[in-house]
Amino acid sequence: MMLEPMSAVLVAARLAQFAAVTVLFGAALFRLLAARSFRTCGEIHEVMDAWLQRLLLGAAVISFVSSVAWLLVQSALMSEGWEGAVSGEVLSTVLLQTEFGQLWIGRLALSSAVLILAVVSSMRRGHNAGSALMTGLSALLVVSLAGTGHAVMGIGTARDVDVTGQAVHLVAASVWLGGLLPLGFLLRKVQTETDPAWLAAAQSALSRFSQVGLVAVAALLLTGLTASWSLVGSIGALVDTDYGRVLLAKLAFVLAMIGLAATNRFWLMPRIEADSPSRRNAMLRLSRNVALEQALGLAVLVAVSLLGTLPPGHDSEAAAHAEGKPDLAAPAYARAKILPVVAVDVAQRAPA
Numbered sequence: 083m084m085l086e087p088m089s090a091v092l093v094a095a096r097l098a099q100f101a102a103v104t105v106l107f108g109a110a111l112f113r114l115l116a117a118r119s120f121r122t123c124g125e126i127h128e129v130m131d132a133w134l135q136r137l138l139l140g141a142a143v144i145s146f147v148s149s150v151a152w153l154l155v156q157s158a159l160m161s162e163g164w165e166g167a168v169s170g171e172v173l174s175t176v177l178l179q180t181e182f183g184q185l186w187i188g189r190l191a192l193s194s195a196v197l198i199l200a201v202v203s204s205m206r207r208g209h210n211a212g213s214a215l216m217t218g219l220s221a222l223l224v225v226s227l228a229g230t231g232h233a234v235m236g237i238g239t240a241r242d243v244d245v246t247g248q249a250v251h252l253v254a255a256s257v258w259l260g261g262l263l264p265l266g267f268l269l270r271k272v273q274t275e276t277d278p279a280w281l282a283a284a285q286s287a288l289s290r291f292s293q294v295g296l297v298a299v300a301a302l303l304l305t306g307l308t309a310s311w312s313l314v315g316s317i318g319a320l321v322d323t324d325y326g327r328v329l330l331a332k333l334a335f336v337l338a339m340i341g342l343a344a345t346n347r348f349w350l351m352p353r354i355e356a357d358s359p360s361r362r363n364a365m366l367r368l369s370r371n372v373a374l375e376q377a378l379g380l381a382v383l384v385a386v387s388l389l390g391t392l393p394p395g396h397d398s399e400a401a402a403h404a405e406g407k408p409d410l411a412a413p414a415y416a417r418a419k420i421l422p423v424v425a426v427d428v429a430q431r432a433p434a
Contacts (some may be wrong), residue, residue, distance in 0.1 A: 088164075089391055092155045097387040098148035103227065104383070105141040106196065106220035107253070108260010109134060112291060113213050116264075119286035123279045130283075133267055135204045138216065142200035145223065146193040153177075153186050185229045192223050224256050225249045231390045232313055244309065251305035257298040258343075259379040261291055262372055269369035272362075284365065285354060292347055299340060306336070313394040325392040332385035339378045342371045 113134050120127035157176050158167040166172040177183035196219050203212045228234075228249035236244050265288070272284045310329055320326035346368055353364035 088155065088159060092152070092159070093387045093391055095148050095152040095155055096390055097383055098144055099152055100227070100383050100386055101380070102141045102145035102148060103220060103223045104256040104260045105263060106138060106145060106260070107217065107224050107256040108258070108262070109137055109141070109264050110213060110217040110220055111257060111294075112261040112264045112287075114217055115290045115294060116268075116283075116287035117213075119283045119290065123283055126277075126279055126283050129271075130264075130268065134264055135200075137263060139200040139204050142193075142197040146190075146197050149186070149190055149193045153183075153190075156182060181234070182230070185226060189223065189226050192219060192226070195219055196223065221253065224252050227252055232394050233309070244312070247305045247309055250301055251309065254298040254301040254305070255382075258295055258302065259382070261295070262376050262379060265291055266369065266372045266376055269365065269372055272365050273369060281362070281365065288351065288354070288368075292351065295343065296347070299343060302336075303340075323393075325389060325394055328385050328388050328392065332382055332389070335378045335381045335385065339375050339382070342375050342378075346371050 113131075116130075120130055153173075153176070154167040157169070157172045158164050160166060160176060161169065161172045175183075177187060196216065199212065199216055199219065203216065228245050228251075231248065233244035233248040234241060268280075268284050268287060272280045310333075314320055314323075314326055314329060320330055350364045350368045350371070354361050354368065
């Protein structure tokens with residue numbers, strides 16, 4: 083599977099956006115969940131909070147920049163040239179006359195608000211109200227991404243169900259993947275710091291995160307399998323189309339993550355919670371597993387970014403086997419699939 087340069091830039095913008103909003107929501111939620119774990123540990127609270135604020139600020143910057151980049155690439159794709167990315171006529175057409183553009187106006191406003199909040203919060207640490215607001219705004223950013231993919235290509239009730247399922251899927255993924263970064267930082271601190279308070283804080287935070295993570299994984303599996311099958315349509319499309327093959331890779335990464343999470347939850351955590359000499363060794367193994375989960379999570383996001391630019395498996399299979407259907411390699415067909423939420427009549431009016 084080879085991507086055209088413009089499509090590759092779109093995948094990169096999507097990846098940056100998915101990663102940024104995942105970290106924003108997951109890390110902000112982790113901060114709320116773990117607040118009680120650090121409340122009695124002044125120095126630990128300050129170190130953890132300072133690191134989290136830097137992480138959230140960086141993610142907020144990437145979220146805003148990648149939102150702008152995504153809009154520009156969509157405009158360039160509509161006009162079949164990079165000059166369209168900075169054309170006022172094309173940009174106004176995309177923003178004002180397409181469903182994607184109307185969604186993106188709201189997302190840019192949200193991204194700006196999150197960025198401002200992250201800057202302000204970085205100067206005023208320790209305020210749970212700010213963390214709660216950050217969690218809520220970043221959740222809206224995550225949910226809004228459900229309106230950018232294949233779920234919006236349906237009509238009526240079916241479309242509403244697909245978009246809702248995709249929103250739940252994205253939120254669940256963000257809870258899990260985004261929370262892994264602060265969890266990993268906390269576990270590394272346990273290995274490098276001699277203060278036993280770090281171990282106690284990590285045990286408490288780990289327990290809280292694990293409970294939420296179990297619900298997130300269950301929701302992720304249910305919504306992911308349902309949506310994937312509706313888009314693939316057949317076993318043959320899983321192996322005969324680019325969409326199916328990327329989806330299989332994503333599924334393999336997710337199953338590997340679930341295996342690691344199960345090992346952490348049902349084998350390592352009981353040893354960590356027990357007051358025994360093997361507790362620190364179990365914490366070390368847990369830290370390594372979380373680092374591996376982070377790497378697999380990044381691979382999942384790469385796959386998700388690719389899937390959104392590929393025609394669904396059932397569309398590819400039908401077009402490839404039916405006479406008189408568009409060539410899958412044709413630029414017009416590829417552009418229509420890359421822009422599933424841009425109206426056809428607007429695409430036809432856009433300048434070449």
